[in-house]
Amino acid sequence: MNEATTGTHAIHNGRVILSSQATVPVSSKAVQYGFTTYESLRVVGGVAIHLADHLQRLKNSCSIIGLEHPFTAQQISGWVAKLLAVDTIQEATVRIQLYGGAEPQLFILAQEIISYPEHYYTDGVGAITYHGERLIPSSKTGNLLLNYLALEEAKRQGCFEALLVDRHGAVLEGTRSNFYGFSGNTLYTAPDDLVLQGITRDRVIAAASELGFSLVFQVILLEDLRANRYDELFISATSMAAMPLAAVDSRPYPSSYERTAAIKRLVRSWDSKEDV
Amino acid sequence: MNEATTGTHAIHNGRVILSSQATVPVSSKAVQYGFTTYESLRVVGGVAIHLADHLQRLKNSCSIIGLEHPFTAQQISGWVAKLLAVDTIQEATVRIQLYGGAEPQLFILAQEIISYPEHYYTDGVGAITYHGERLIPSSKTGNLLLNYLALEEAKRQGCFEALLVDRHGAVLEGTRSNFYGFSGNTLYTAPDDLVLQGITRDRVIAAASELGFSLVFQVILLEDLRANRYDELFISATSMAAMPLAAVDSRPYPSSYERTAAIKRLVRSWDSKEDV
Numbered sequence: 001m002n003e004a005t006t007g008t009h010a011i012h013n014g015r016v017i018l019s020s021q022a023t024v025p026v027s028s029k030a031v032q033y034g035f036t037t038y039e040s041l042r043v044v045g046g047v048a049i050h051l052a053d054h055l056q057r058l059k060n061s062c063s064i065i066g067l068e069h070p071f072t073a074q075q076i077s078g079w080v081a082k083l084l085a086v087d088t089i090q091e092a093t094v095r096i097q098l099y100g101g102a103e104p105q106l107f108i109l110a111q112e113i114i115s116y117p118e119h120y121y122t123d124g125v126g127a128i129t130y131h132g133e134r135l136i137p138s139s140k141t142g143n144l145l146l147n148y149l150a151l152e153e154a155k156r157q158g159c160f161e162a163l164l165v166d167r168h169g170a171v172l173e174g175t176r177s178n179f180y181g182f183s184g185n186t187l188y189t190a191p192d193d194l195v196l197q198g199i200t201r202d203r204v205i206a207a208a209s210e211l212g213f214s215l216v217f218q219v220i221l222l223e224d225l226r227a228n229r230y231d232e233l234f235i236s237a238t239s240m241a242a243m244p245l246a247a248v249d250s251r252p253y254p255s256s257y258e259r260t261a262a263i264k265r266l267v268r269s270w271d272s273k274e275d276v
Numbered sequence: 277m278n279e280a281t282t283g284t285h286a287i288h289n290g291r292v293i294l295s296s297q298a299t300v301p302v303s304s305k306a307v308q309y310g311f312t313t314y315e316s317l318r319v320v321g322g323v324a325i326h327l328a329d330h331l332q333r334l335k336n337s338c339s340i341i342g343l344e345h346p347f348t349a350q351q352i353s354g355w356v357a358k359l360l361a362v363d364t365i366q367e368a369t370v371r372i373q374l375y376g377g378a379e380p381q382l383f384i385l386a387q388e389i390i391s392y393p394e395h396y397y398t399d400g401v402g403a404i405t406y407h408g409e410r411l412i413p414s415s416k417t418g419n420l421l422l423n424y425l426a427l428e429e430a431k432r433q434g435c436f437e438a439l440l441v442d443r444h445g446a447v448l449e450g451t452r453s454n455f456y457g458f459s460g461n462t463l464y465t466a467p468d469d470l471v472l473q474g475i476t477r478d479r480v481i482a483a484a485s486e487l488g489f490s491l492v493f494q495v496i497l498l499e500d501l502r503a504n505r506y507d508e509l510f511i512s513a514t515s516m517a518a519m520p521l522a523a524v525d526s527r528p529y530p531s532s533y534e535r536t537a538a539i540k541r542l543v544r545s546w547d548s549k550e551d552v
Contacts, residue, residue, distance in 0.1 A: 010302075019303070022297060022300075022301060022303065023299035023300060024300060024302060024303050024307070025298060025299050026286075026295075026299065026373050026383045026385060027298065027385050027387065032314070032373070032420065033418075033420040033421060033423065033424035034310045034418055034420055034421050035424050035425075065421070065425060093301070095302075097302050107302045109303055110303060132411070135408070135421055135422055136421070142309075142421070143310065143420075143422070144308065144309040144310055145309060145310050145311065145341070145411055145412070145420075146411055146419070147309065148305075148310075149342070152342070167443075203469065216495050
């Protein structure tokens with residue numbers, strides 16, 4: 001059950017522990033109810049990319065659901081550095097998982113870095129649509145059953161991602177990604193309050209702007225997707241940067257994906273320039 | 277963080293372990309995503325009340341979310357008996373928690389039995405209403421953040437329970453209870469497909485019928501509550517049987533609560549007559 005933990009060690013409330021000891025009691029209410037927030041970030045060349053932004057979002061996630069805890073961004077940042085040092089980690093996905101309740105518990109784990117074959121970017125990947133609404137879209141919590149079930153269904157259909165569609169037929173975001181559509185040189189994506197404020201989404205938006213695209217914060221309706229109102233679709237996430245969608249629900253959305261590729265290059269070029 | 281575990285031992289996939297060892301890895305996807313189902317049942321006089329019904333519901337919960345596992349009801353039933361024997365448990369709340377994924381993990385824990393002061397039943401308790409919809413109402417899963425947040429808000433307001441109100445203004449159920457309203461000798465409660473099929477709810481319905489009340493499976497609208505269309509309100513759960521609501525959102529709903537008390541007595545009288 002201890003999937004994908006790569007480091008020998010982990011951090012628990014600031015202490016270095018063996019990663020096999022990074023466990024929580026089944027009897028804990030925070031565990032049973034998913035009263036937990038988390039962040040997942042990339043470590044490349046020994047550097048935790050955009051760590052400050054991830055810690056700011058962790059703080060926002062906690063604040064939105066009222067998860068109180070004593071850990072400061074400065075402390076957590078130091079603990080991440082400690083974990084990278086103790087296992088001399090150059091590349092990893094670092095997960096920060098914070099359980100609330102009477103005795104808050106913060107874990108930091110180093111897992112294998114996620115990377116995708118180059119042809120995913122050149123040929124695009126497939127997605128399905130899945131009807132369902134996240135409870136609190138702006139907070140990264142443990143309330144993830146919808147995401148789990150939607151992504152499992154996508155995998156069953158041989159697809160890479162599931163796009164969540166709300167009661168109004170708006171395609172808001174993926175289970176672990178934000179979602180975008182180009183119409184010519186205009187890029188559409190959902191308004192901030194309806195989706196997770198992706199750390200990479202912020203950079204996709206900045207990159208699109210820098211590349212001269214117009215930006216419209218407006219939901220993408222499923223019926224407009226099907227009516228070909230968008231001529232290039234992509235998703236973004238920490239692990240993906242920007243990845244083109246070749247098909248949604250088996251319906252092809254062919255493109256050269258050059259606009260997405262330009263955004264991806266610019267977003268990745270910023271990875272090494274910021275933060276710790 | 278190891279709240280309310282009373283027994284010295286627990287069960288993990290059929291094996292007796294120390295209850296302090298009933299833990300799950302923070303790195304597990306099933307834990308992170310809440311891909312878990314559970315049951316909570318009462319042990320009185322060494323007997324696990326309505327165990328067969330709880331195991332049937334656990335099976336339904338798993339089937340609804342596609343949680344596959346190798347454990348049979350007969351096995352789980354034997355493990356509950358083993359746990360009661362090893363710690364010579366007479367009274368407890370037993371929790372069965374089942375994590376899905378590649379390596380399903382089933383835990384059985386004995387926690388302190390939940391009981392309430394007699395005046396809760398004679399005077400009624402207070403509830404708030406809370407807007408939000410459960411993702412899959414009929415499956416008892418770990419996707420419980422809504423329930424957690426709603427109940428915390430109720431406690432902050434000095435109330436016992438929060439009643440969840442859907443987008444149509446229907447008061448469907450509590451965070452850990454089903455919800456009912458009497459209008460004279462007619463009892464109203466939500467249709468089966470909109471709420472959790474409570475083990476106690478089944479018995480409340482049978483008791484109401486045996487006591488000569490008419491039953492209507494129809495949602496209770498918040499506006500109808502406020503317009504005094506119901507003259508006695510109550511909630512039901514394994515731990516509560518049937519408990520009257522004296523107030524909702526600080527608005528009193530006075531009654532003698534005799535109809536609820538009659539149902540409660542009959543429901544509790546059946547506890548000792550069935551199952552293991």
